[in-house]
Amino acid sequence: HQSITPYIFSDEEIARLISATKSLQPYERLPLRRETLSLAMILLYATGLRRGELLQLKLTDFNSKEGTLLIQNTKFHKSRIVPLSPSVRGEVGHYLTLRSKERLPMDTTSSLILNGYTNRAYSGTGFSGNFSALSRALKIFTRKGKTPRIHDFRHTFAVRVLEGWYQKGVDVQVKLPFLSTYMGHVSINSTYYYLKFIEGIASDPFPVL
Known part of the structure; x- marks a missing residue:
């Protein structure tokens, strides 16, 4: 089933990774760099989404009333609705409030995990690069000495x-x-x-x- 042995994060490692996003340097065109990457990791950990599913999310896919995410265009072309816990739902809501205050794109077709440089979603390589840099800084490595994968x-x-x-x-x-x-x-x-x-x-x- 798996050609690469999965790396199972400890709860402590997840907490350190999310906390480490606070040390990231925001840029003029990436004022919410910290908050965006933090939310991305929270969603990955709390929902088990694939990287592509996360990065394809649009604002319209988040139902704030129901507290759900609509996952479309998946690996096997099957759509599904993913319920969020109250705390994760709150994290998404808080991020969107900050995003609105920063006057970043808020139309329903805008990407949830927004890269301010392009006003589009982070690319897979760009997002993975940020994550790998955090993992290296925190010395989180697999048994083979590599950083874990998204x-x-x-x-x-x-x-x-x-x-x-x-x-x-x-x-x-x-x-x-x-x-x-x-x-x-x-x-x-x-x-x-x-x-x-x-x-x-x-x-x-x-x-x-």
Whole structure:
């Protein structure tokens, strides 16, 4: 399933990464550089979105009333609605308030994760470059001495959800299809993959689909 071993962030590493965005230098055309990159990492960690899904989000995809994100044009061309926790919903709302005050683009077709230089979304390489620089500064490296990938936020999300269910005594097999749908997996096999990272259930008998 995976050719590269996922890096699972610790909660402490996630907190350090988000906190480190506060030290980033804002520029005249990037007044909300810190806030934008912070929100991007919060969304990745809290929702398990793919990098492309995050960067394709438009303002119209955020439903402030329902507290959801509409994910379109996905890897497998399947749209889905992703509910946000109240705290994450608040983070998005706070960011949009700051963005409005800075008179940055607020039309519904504008990118949520906005690069002020282009008034478009960050490119995948540009966003990954910022993240890698933060990881290096914080000395967060994989076992091979490389910085983690953006996609490792998605892996971490899946593992943390499964860990939470297992620790609460929830029947993981029953809940797994819900996680698969939430993450936009085309096959539940992609979700079963993460079970091997959960201590205590990695050796339990699960069906091979």
